[in-house]
Amino acid sequence: MDVATKSLTGQGIALSFGGIEVLKGLDVEFRAGEITGLIGPNGAGKTSLFNCLTGAYHPQKGAISYAGHSLEGLPPAARAQKGIVRSFQHVALSPDLTVLENVMIGVARNYHSGWLHAFLPTVRGRHEKAEMRADAERALAELGLAKAADKMPSELPPGMLRLVEIARAIVGRPAVLMLDEPAAGLNNSETRDLMRSLSALASPDLVMVVVEHDMDLVMSICDRIYVLNFGAFVACGTPAEVRSNEEVVRIYLGSDDD
Numbered sequence: 505m506d507v508a509t510k511s512l513t514g515q516g517i518a519l520s521f522g523g524i525e526v527l528k529g530l531d532v533e534f535r536a537g538e539i540t541g542l543i544g545p546n547g548a549g550k551t552s553l554f555n556c557l558t559g560a561y562h563p564q565k566g567a568i569s570y571a572g573h574s575l576e577g578l579p580p581a582a583r584a585q586k587g588i589v590r591s592f593q594h595v596a597l598s599p600d601l602t603v604l605e606n607v608m609i610g611v612a613r614n615y616h617s618g619w620l621h622a623f624l625p626t627v628r629g630r631h632e633k634a635e636m637r638a639d640a641e642r643a644l645a646e647l648g649l650a651k652a653a654d655k656m657p658s659e660l661p662p663g664m665l666r667l668v669e670i671a672r673a674i675v676g677r678p679a680v681l682m683l684d685e686p687a688a689g690l691n692n693s694e695t696r697d698l699m700r701s702l703s704a705l706a707s708p709d710l711v712m713v714v715v716e717h718d719m720d721l722v723m724s725i726c727d728r729i730y731v732l733n734f735g736a737f738v739a740c741g742t743p744a745e746v747r748s749n750e751e752v753v754r755i756y757l758g759s760d761d762d
């Protein structure tokens with residue numbers, strides 16, 4: 505399939521809670537091969553849009569599709585099965601598993617019998633566990649975390665925990681990777697490491713979407729940026745275009761964000 509057609513698209517996405525319109529008929533296209541930023545002040549609707557795309561929220565109106573196929577009615581697990589995965593604002597690793605084991609959980613969708621089977625004492629189980637382990641080691645290495653594989657999450661600083669969570673998201677070789685505030689809680693040097701890692705992940709087949717308040721990160725790593733305010737897009741373009749957009753400047757100068 506042509507890379508250009510492997511987009512995650514939304515048309516006319518409208519979402520309301522108790523009569524309050526949170527998303528006002530959004531048209532959006534997240535393209536493979538690009539890192540797309542989604543920015544806007546607190547409460548603009550960024551996470552709600554993420555939740556509609558991943559299937560956690562059901563918009564009252566609109567159509568969402570990946571690579572031309574409708575995702576309507578599919579719950580989050582079915583969308584993850586299709587390779588649409590997300591990270592969360594708060595790191596959610598299991599404290600009782602090693603870093604490697606945490607990442608192995610993310611690869612289970614690629615295997616016939618899943619995570620549990622890999623731990624059963626069968627030949628197939630042993631074989632699948634070895635393959636999952638190799639996949640997880642590769643994902644950790646891709647993010648520069650090979651040495652942390654056998655550590656427990658409690659032994660790692662926040663910046664590395666965030667990268668472990670991203671390793672868990674990429675280990676199954678997703679088609680769409682959606683990152684919700686990946687730099688939240690990181691210091692400057694951890695954020696710089698994260699930026700390098702995210703840029704290195706970009707590939708022609710992968711749709712990457714980043715919701716983030718850190719403007720340096722967004723402006724540095726994104727190819728295109730959508731700006732959301734009160735549930736509607738006020739701008740979309742390259743970082744340079746967005747930075748010089750008068751409406752965007754007005755929104756950001758008039759808010760407490762960055």
Ligand SMILES: Nc1ncnc2c1ncn2[C@@H]1O[C@H](COP(=O)(O)OP(=O)(O)OP(=O)(O)O)[C@@H](O)[C@H]1O
Pocket residue numbers: 521526544545546547548549550551552553
């Ligand atoms: N489950 C829900 N029930 C009711 N209102 C909701 C729900 N989820 C989101 N909202 C409302 O939708 C609006 C958009 O919230 P959302 O979290 O999507 O914004 P955001 O841009 O992600 O904000 P932030 O940058 O603070 O995370 C807010 O007014 C919020 O209160």
